Amino acid sequence: MKLYDCHPAPNPRRVRIFIAEKGLTIETQQVDFMGREQLTEAYQAMNPLCDIPVLELDDGSHISQVNGICRYLEAAFPEPNLYGRDAKEQGLIAMWDNWVANNGIASVADGFRNFSKGLADHAVTGVRPYAQIPALAERGRQRTEDFFEDLDKYLGEREFVACDRFSTADISAFIALEFAQRIKLEPKEDQLNIKRWHQAVSARPSTQA
């Protein structure tokens, strides 16, 4: 296997942390995101969605999208389990991981991709030149702050994001916080549940990936 990676970007890091939690070692190859290597014909032939990362399987086929790659790895290397052991855990982890993706990571992405000068006319992942929407960058910033408020509330009700043990939803939320630094946002000092959780997650060796 080989992972087409982009070291500074949030979604590749989600996958690298997932791989580290599984105890796997997978060769990586860096993709030049700001140089738009992911929009070249060669890259599209491998991954028409133009997103990073991409996992190349040993049979030469490719899987992209964070959930696509991580679901492959969970099925191929079941332990340690990161998506749920029984039906209820499976449901709750998918629920909360989806919530983090759509309200945390996507909110920061709205704030970043609709503002960054390097992404003018590339406000949406993929080859098409969508223009930036300044009002959406602003809404993304507001939604990121609201995400922190909600996350702090939920982490007051349980130890980790989806349930009382570490799961893939914690990797996603950890990345949402890291990614938010790119738009100069972070949880408030009095969001103590996030602080407690973030210290616990940051102490895991996988987060060095």
Add this chain to the structure above:
Amino acid sequence: MKLYDCHPAPNPRRVRIFIAEKGLTIETQQVDFMGREQLTEAYQAMNPLCDIPVLELDDGSHISQVNGICRYLEAAFPEPNLYGRDAKEQGLIAMWDNWVANNGIASVADGFRNFSKGLADHAVTGVRPYAQIPALAERGRQRTEDFFEDLDKYLGEREFVACDRFSTADISAFIALEFAQRIKLEPKEDQLNIKRWHQAVSARPSTQA
């Protein structure tokens, strides 16, 4: 079990079709979306995310988000399989289902939620009053048309959305097309791969759900 449902809305229908494909019968209770029942304190106590549908389990707990509910059902009722039999299928189905959710359903939702008069100041799911962004409604319409173009290309390469058999990604794409009618968009006449696929999916009894 009980499904908190909203008959005219796209995401509850995704789950109803999934339930029908599993051959299950689950009691439903309608939620008054336009009357904003999902924003009431009683509903929030059950589902803080304020989205519809919600699955109530027999132990009295609740799971929301389409993927949360469907992953629960897949684990509790494994046959017929809708999320992939082996690791590679699991990865590809998660990849393409995510692509449809983020580029098909989310694009239509951008077009609908940022335009519909009934959703002024509720342009994002949840209790907070985010204002509509007209430029995002327009981008959502453009992205929906681009989604059709891409979907037609991919369906020229394989029989169904994720692989050569029906999966949950086909339910999501079917709903994207149905939802697009709300913003008066549909595939073009010459998108013949979509036409072939849509006829095959529409013939499944589950799509009557």
